[in-house]
Amino acid sequence: xxxxxxxxxxVGWGLVIAVVLVVAIVLVTWRASSPLFFLLYPILVxxxxxxxxxxxxxxxxxx
Amino acid sequence: xxxxxxxxxxxxxxxxxxxxxxxxxxVYLRRNEAIGTSxxxxxxxxxxxxxxxxxxxxxxxxxxxxxLRYLTTATDLALTSILVAYSGGSDSPFYYVYFIILVSNxxxxxxxxxxxxxxxxxxxxxxxxxxxxxxxxxxxxxVKILTFWGVALYAGYLATRFHRQTRIIEAYEETIAGLRGxxxxxxxxxxx
Numbered sequence: 001x002x003x004x005x006x007x008x009x010x011v012g013w014g015l016v017i018a019v020v021l022v023v024a025i026v027l028v029t030w031r032a033s034s035p036l037f038f039l040l041y042p043i044l045v046x047x048x049x050x051x052x053x054x055x056x057x058x059x060x061x062x063x
Numbered sequence: 064x065x066x067x068x069x070x071x072x073x074x075x076x077x078x079x080x081x082x083x084x085x086x087x088x089x090v091y092l093r094r095n096e097a098i099g100t101s102x103x104x105x106x107x108x109x110x111x112x113x114x115x116x117x118x119x120x121x122x123x124x125x126x127x128x129x130x131l132r133y134l135t136t137a138t139d140l141a142l143t144s145i146l147v148a149y150s151g152g153s154d155s156p157f158y159y160v161y162f163i164i165l166v167s168n169x170x171x172x173x174x175x176x177x178x179x180x181x182x183x184x185x186x187x188x189x190x191x192x193x194x195x196x197x198x199x200x201x202x203x204x205x206v207k208i209l210t211f212w213g214v215a216l217y218a219g220y221l222a223t224r225f226h227r228q229t230r231i232i233e234a235y236e237e238t239i240a241g242l243r244g245x246x247x248x249x250x251x252x253x254x255x
Binding site for chain 1: 188
């Protein structure tokens with residue numbers, strides 16, 4: 001039997017934050033008034049990826 | 064280490080070829096007044112790439128330190144950004160060069176370099192947009208940057224998968240060679 005290092009609540013919050021980050025990506029793309037806003041993309045894109053990876057690995061019982 | 068050296072040497076060769084092609088393309092477009100890039104910028108950038116390539120060649124004579132891959136990639140992206148900025152900014156016909164750098168590095172080094180290229184491109188392209196403002200709606204530029212991120216992550220994922228499969232095949236080959244070696248040595252004597 002494998003031990004789960006992450007609680008489902010933590011993963012749930014991670015998914016909520018991922019959705020918020022996706023909404024932020026859409027808003028930045030749609031409403032940006034200056035190219036400087038595009039500097040947020042690395043944080044947003046990598047954040048979404050990291051949180052989704054955490055959820056997928058948790059679902060496959062890696063954590 | 065030796066793999067890195069071989070990879071960086073092949074990048075030097077490809078850089079010479081791409082430089083010649085880009086130089087000829089820039090000269091042709093400039094002569095037809097399709098781009099407004101000054102001759103000083105065209106010759107200056109070509110000389111810059113040539114000098115950088117010679118320095119990289121000299122460094123590679125003594126080996127390939129790990130930081131070299133990041134330095135060569137960042138230099139390529141910086142020089143490409145200068146070319147893009149001076150040849151029309153977001154409308155530059157040389158924008159596709161970013162994708163050559165991305166694909167060439169992610170196939171060779173995997174996800175780590177793909178993310179690095181996307182990061183540096185993101186910052187450099189924002190600098191290009193600031194130097195060459197388009198004004199009004201920025202959505203198209205945002206979509207272009209996001210598309211680049213998408214291509215980078217997908218290319219990095221495919222390269223990582225390919226590298227893993229290559230390592231598995233190598234492990235199988237080593238196992239088979241080991242088994243053949245033991246078979247050739249004759250039957251082993253067990254404990255009595």
